[in-house]
Amino acid sequence: MSIATRLFDRVRGGVHPPTYKDLTATEPIREAQAPSTVVIPMRQHVGAPCTPVVKKGSEVRVGTLIGDSEAYVSAPIHSSVSGKVIQVAPQAHPAGGDVLAVIIESDGEYRPEPALSVPEPWENLEPREIHRAVRDAGIVGLGGAAFPTHVKLNPPHDYPIDTVILNGAECEPFLTSDYRLMLEQPEAVLEGLLVIMKAVGAPRGIVAIEDNKPQAIKSMSAVTRGGGIEVSSLKTRYPQGAEKVLIDSLLKREVPSGGLPMHVGVVVQNVGTAHAIARYFSTGMPLVKRVVTVTGSIVREPSNLMVPIGTSFAAAAEACGGFTEPPGKVLMGGPMMGLAQYTLEVPVIKGTSGILALSLKETAYIVPGEPVCIRCGRCVDACPMGLIPTYLAAYAYNEKWDSLQRLNIQDCFECGCCAYACPTRNPLVQLIKTGKVELARRKTRMESRAAELAAAAPGEEGGNGE
Amino acid sequence: MENNLIVSASPHIRASVSTRRIMLHVVVALLPVTVYSVVIHGLSAVWVLIASIAGALLGELVMEKGRRLPVTLDDCSALLTGLLLALTLPPMLPWWIALVGGLAATILGKQMFGGIGHNLFNPALVGRAVVFVSWPGYFVAGYAKSAAIGIANTASHKAIQTAVEVASGASPLAAMKLVYDPTTSPTGLRGVPQGLAGSSYYRPLLFANPWGCLGEVSALLLILGGIYLVATRVIDWRIPVIYVGSVVVLTIVIGRDPLFYMLAGGLLIGAIFMATDYTTSPLARNGKVVYALGLGLVTWLLRGWSNNPEGVMFAILFMNALVPLIDRYILPSRYGKVKEKKGEKEAGEVVPG
Numbered sequence: 001m002s003i004a005t006r007l008f009d010r011v012r013g014g015v016h017p018p019t020y021k022d023l024t025a026t027e028p029i030r031e032a033q034a035p036s037t038v039v040i041p042m043r044q045h046v047g048a049p050c051t052p053v054v055k056k057g058s059e060v061r062v063g064t065l066i067g068d069s070e071a072y073v074s075a076p077i078h079s080s081v082s083g084k085v086i087q088v089a090p091q092a093h094p095a096g097g098d099v100l101a102v103i104i105e106s107d108g109e110y111r112p113e114p115a116l117s118v119p120e121p122w123e124n125l126e127p128r129e130i131h132r133a134v135r136d137a138g139i140v141g142l143g144g145a146a147f148p149t150h151v152k153l154n155p156p157h158d159y160p161i162d163t164v165i166l167n168g169a170e171c172e173p174f175l176t177s178d179y180r181l182m183l184e185q186p187e188a189v190l191e192g193l194l195v196i197m198k199a200v201g202a203p204r205g206i207v208a209i210e211d212n213k214p215q216a217i218k219s220m221s222a223v224t225r226g227g228g229i230e231v232s233s234l235k236t237r238y239p240q241g242a243e244k245v246l247i248d249s250l251l252k253r254e255v256p257s258g259g260l261p262m263h264v265g266v267v268v269q270n271v272g273t274a275h276a277i278a279r280y281f282s283t284g285m286p287l288v289k290r291v292v293t294v295t296g297s298i299v300r301e302p303s304n305l306m307v308p309i310g311t312s313f314a315a316a317a318e319a320c321g322g323f324t325e326p327p328g329k330v331l332m333g334g335p336m337m338g339l340a341q342y343t344l345e346v347p348v349i350k351g352t353s354g355i356l357a358l359s360l361k362e363t364a365y366i367v368p369g370e371p372v373c374i375r376c377g378r379c380v381d382a383c384p385m386g387l388i389p390t391y392l393a394a395y396a397y398n399e400k401w402d403s404l405q406r407l408n409i410q411d412c413f414e415c416g417c418c419a420y421a422c423p424t425r426n427p428l429v430q431l432i433k434t435g436k437v438e439l440a441r442r443k444t445r446m447e448s449r450a451a452e453l454a455a456a457a458p459g460e461e462g463g464n465g466e
Numbered sequence: 467m468e469n470n471l472i473v474s475a476s477p478h479i480r481a482s483v484s485t486r487r488i489m490l491h492v493v494v495a496l497l498p499v500t501v502y503s504v505v506i507h508g509l510s511a512v513w514v515l516i517a518s519i520a521g522a523l524l525g526e527l528v529m530e531k532g533r534r535l536p537v538t539l540d541d542c543s544a545l546l547t548g549l550l551l552a553l554t555l556p557p558m559l560p561w562w563i564a565l566v567g568g569l570a571a572t573i574l575g576k577q578m579f580g581g582i583g584h585n586l587f588n589p590a591l592v593g594r595a596v597v598f599v600s601w602p603g604y605f606v607a608g609y610a611k612s613a614a615i616g617i618a619n620t621a622s623h624k625a626i627q628t629a630v631e632v633a634s635g636a637s638p639l640a641a642m643k644l645v646y647d648p649t650t651s652p653t654g655l656r657g658v659p660q661g662l663a664g665s666s667y668y669r670p671l672l673f674a675n676p677w678g679c680l681g682e683v684s685a686l687l688l689i690l691g692g693i694y695l696v697a698t699r700v701i702d703w704r705i706p707v708i709y710v711g712s713v714v715v716l717t718i719v720i721g722r723d724p725l726f727y728m729l730a731g732g733l734l735i736g737a738i739f740m741a742t743d744y745t746t747s748p749l750a751r752n753g754k755v756v757y758a759l760g761l762g763l764v765t766w767l768l769r770g771w772s773n774n775p776e777g778v779m780f781a782i783l784f785m786n787a788l789v790p791l792i793d794r795y796i797l798p799s800r801y802g803k804v805k806e807k808k809g810e811k812e813a814g815e816v817v818p819g
Contacts, residue, residue: 012801017479173479244801257802329472335479342473362479363472374485374543374583376744377702381751386800388749411802416477423483430475 013384014237014245015417017173017336019212023295023302024176029184031306032319034081034106038310039091039347040066041101045140046147047073052102058085063113063285066102075148076138079113080288080308081106094313094332094346095339101347104310118284122195127153130199137280138287138350143167143178143241143270144333146351149277152269153199155262161200165250166193168209168216168271169234169241172334175354177291178271180304182209182216185275186223188282192274193229195281200267205229206250207271212236238336239415243268245384257411272353292348294320296357298327307348313355314344328360336416371397371431372424379418379428385411389418393428396435401442404435412436485582489542491700495691496549496739502687503680507557511680515552517561521568522548522593529577543582547571550590550739553681554732554779555597559604563597570596587786588746591779598776605776671729681735685728692738701742704751705758709737712762720770733765736778746786753789753796760785 043049050067054060060079067077083106090098119133135150155161166189170178182189193205207224209217211233221231234240234249244255246268253264261268276287288309295302300321307316313330317323331338332352348355371393379389388407395403412432419428504511526544530537539545548568555564571593579585598605672686681688695701713733714724728734741747741761748757761781769777 012799015481017481248801254802257800259802326470328470329474329478331478336477338476338478340471340473340476340478342471343469344471358478360470360472372583374488374744375747375749376488377749377751377754378483380749380798381702383798384801386798386803388798390749408800411800414476420477420479421481421483423481423485423488425480425484427475429477433475 012248012386013382013417014239015382015420016236017238017420019236020174020295021176021179021212023174023297023299024293024304025179027176027180027303029177029180029291029304029306032308032311032316033108034308034311035315036108037086037103037105038079038081038308039101039103039312040077040080040310041091041093041099041347041349042067042077043093043095043099044077044138044146044309044350045075046145047071047075047151049099050074050077052088052100054085054088054102056085056087059083060085060104061111061113062288063116066104073148073151075135075140075150076286077102077309078138078286078288079104080310082109082111083107092343092346094341094349094352112285116284116286119281122198122281125198127199127201130195133280134199134277136286137277139273139276139280140287140350141270142272142276142290142350142353144337144351144353146349149269149273152262152267153196155200155267159262160265161202161262161267162265163204163206163251163267164193164197164200164202165246165266165268166196166205166207166271166274167241167243167246167268168207168213168220169246170213170271171210171236171238171241172336172338172354173238174295174356175293175334176295177293177304177353179213179216181271181275181291182207182213183219186219188275188278189220189271190223190229190274191278191281192276193269194227195277196267196269196274197228202267203228207231208234208246208250210234210236210240239384239417242384242413242415244413257408287350290348290350290352292316292352293354293356295354296327296359297362298324298357298359300324307352309350310347312345312347313341316348316355317344317357323357325359327357328363329358331356331358336420337414371426371428373426374424376423378421378423379426382417382421384415384417385413387412389428389432390426392435393426393431396431396438399438401439404439409435409439485541485543488700489546491698492546492695492739493542493549495694495700496553496681499681499684499687499691499735500549500553503553503557503683506676506683507680510557513561514555514557514559514564514680515549517564518552518555518568518571518593519545519548521565521570522551522572522589523568525569525572526577529573530581533577535581538582541582544572544576547576547589547593550681551593553735553739554590554594554679556604556679559597559601563601563604566600567593567597569593583745585745586789587783588740588743591740591783591786594779595783598779671726675730678730679732679735681739682730682732685734688734688738692734695738695742701738702751702754704754705742705747705761706737708755708758709741709761709765710734712759713765716762716766727769731769732776732778736782737761740778740782741785746789748789748792748796750793750796750798752798753792756792756796757785757789760788 048069048071050069052067054066061082064079065076066079081104083104085102086105087103091101093099122130131150131154139149140146168178168182197205205228207220217231217233224231232250239245243261247253247255247261247266255261255264289306292305292307294305294316303320330341333354373390383389391407392409414429416429522544523539526539551567551571571589575587575589575592576585673684675683692706696703710728714728717724717727748754764781764784765777768780
């Protein structure tokens with residue numbers, strides 16, 4: 001790299017928050033029992049929510065289909081316990097608001113759905129059949145974003161995929177669920193990667209792991225045996241595990257603004273997703289449980305739990321000995337992008353990678369007010385997308401919509417690096433989120449107004465002012 | 467369970483950095499040179515320091531009280547402004563002039579624009595500019611009469627002293643300008659004042675220079691302060707290194723002594739502590755590079771071809787004015803601002819919406 005490129009074209013952004021991973025890194029994944037009732041929301045993923053296919057009184061088993069949708073960008077939902085549906089009603093959802101949910105009383109026996117059978121070995125299947133199987137298994141991205149996996153495995157033919165990246169970066173502080181999977185079940189993770197590579201027709205697979213997890217690198221390297229698969233160690237840096245950052249770090253390719261990884265020939269899947277795919281092909285059991293890191297300094301026994309979907313946060317915390325003091329903040333996910341909960345009576349969903357409880361003291365409460373900025377530039381240096389967060393926040397606050405667009409607000413994926421780095425505790429992400437929502441709202445409003453105008457003035461008469 | 471859960475937007479952890487801590491880091495970086503300045507200049511320096519800091523704090527307090535805003539003295543930015551201003555003033559300056567400078571710094575330079583983060587010009591340099599244009603005599607003759615010249619009795623000190631006395635009490639760089647005229651003696655002494663020819667004048671400039679502003683007593687201590695600030699990630703290395711580097715290169719181009727240009731005068735304190743001021747320098751690293759190159763060029767022009775010895779101060783104030791322009795057009799390298807890969811569908815189809 002010449003001096004000029006070093007000066008002008010630096011590595012973009014990132015921050016180095018403390019990892020706090022030692023709380024749970026050495027805790028083997030253990031099975032958690034579901035509480036007596038599980039609440040399974042019909043919105044478990046990005047895309048169309050499901051419609052319940054069971055009703056009050058229905059008998060269900062583990063793996064029984066309870067929700068499905070006709071939409072392509074969606075994935076069916078299955079029961080995680082055996083028992084009886086006691087209610088179908090809106091319930092508090094960890095991503096906010098109330099969402100229609102199927103509430104099941106567990107009989108504690110976990111009898112599997114008899115109609116399930118072990119699928120044909122994936123080696124014998126066509127890519128098309130793999131997509132179908134992955135969809136039927138209700139598998140979505142388990143990294144947190146929860147995008148239906150079968151959609152990602154089926155990119156349009158215009159975009160040939162040459163590389164599958166298996167995301168084991170797990171760059172969020174506190175979380176160790178992917179780490180434990182790579183340590184304990186590397187064969188299953190690898191198997192999942194092979195399925196994904198076959199499904200998208202990619203000759204190359206990369207398992208990407210941050211270099212602060214040498215054990216995981218070792219364990220994954222031990223099971224990879226050529227076949228176009230390599231284990232790649234990444235510099236530890238948040239948000240190294242963000243798709244676009246990952247692709248840039250590993251392949252030096254930039255996903256065009258507004259584009260997707262497939263536009264540069266890449267599919268990125270989370271380690272947990274690969275594991276879930278492999279498990280489905282070996283057992284035939286759809287996605288009804290997942291690994292959740294339950295952690296925080298006030299959790300009595302921080303753990304990596306295999307939790308049935310629908311288990312309440314309160315029950316998951318109880319399975320870890322409960323709290324040593326009342327929590328100040330409880331998050332779904334990590335501290336950088338996690339969602340703060342107002343109640344512990346929300347269920348674990350497919351996208352719940354962690355439950356993090358912070359004490360009142362640890363909770364950096366941001367007093368809302370005017371955004372203060374001393375122009376130190378830390379947010380600009382921290383932004384992995386090369387944006388200017390302080391201007392975006394200020395323009396959002398002052399409602400300068402055109403300026404927001406000029407500075408490419410839509411490229412922000414809300415990783416939180418800017419706000420993390422800000423010495424004045426400016427609520428940058430909050431303001432930028434608000435700006436994005438408002439921009440989108442204005443766009444829809446203008447479109448519908450344009451449609452109204454077009455409808456009101458049909459034909460060629462529209463041009464006449466008189 | 468009783469529910470006291472706090473709900474707020476991510477991120478939920480923050481780096482342990484605050485405005486106050488940043489300002490105090492800079493103060494710490496300036497402490498050695500401040501203390502040493504008192505050692506060299508004696509009591510006169512103490513009065514300048516106290517008056518300047520008091521003026522800056524008072525200016526901030528009065529304006530914030532007057533505008534019924536929360537008083538922000540505890541962020542230590544006004545303290546830093548006062549200290550920085552003092553270090554750019556001559557030791558023989560009467561205390562009341564330093565006080566006026568401090569008041570001007572925070573009132574005219576900062577609060578008039580809306581307070582921290584909003585000012586266009588470096589507040590300390592605004593204060594200095596006010597003092598400089600109001601009482602210019604002290605900036606020509608206010609240096610050499612300092613109390614501590616007696617300690618400097620080596621040959622090289624004598625040489626500088628002679629040059630400075632020839633120029634009736636200016637700083638070495640100003641003396642050079644007054645004594646040495648490049649247009650009339652182009653084959654002369656390669657850019658240093660007559661009395662300094664052939665002597666090792668670097669040593670006093672590095673270690674003990676009584677002929678300059680408070681902060682110019684030792685180039686070495688300034689450089690150490692700069693290293694401390696880069697190491698603690700308070701400042702980016704780009705601005706000071708590129709600024710000083712470009713002055714050095716340009717000085718070599720016109721065949722003058724680059725080390726003398728670097729060590730004498732306000733270049734180091736300006737490059738390390740003034741040009742790196744957050745509010746008045748560009749946000750993005752790319753912008754900082756452009757800004758620093760501009761600073762080098764303007765300083766070189768002013769030092770070489772203006773009648774005024776104050777190259778650094780006016781260069782920084784001038785470039786301050788260009789920062790909004792730089793921030794608008796010199797953006798960070800944005801991710802995803804790429805052409806679509808060849809061999810795929812026609813461009814334009816990729817980007818939805």
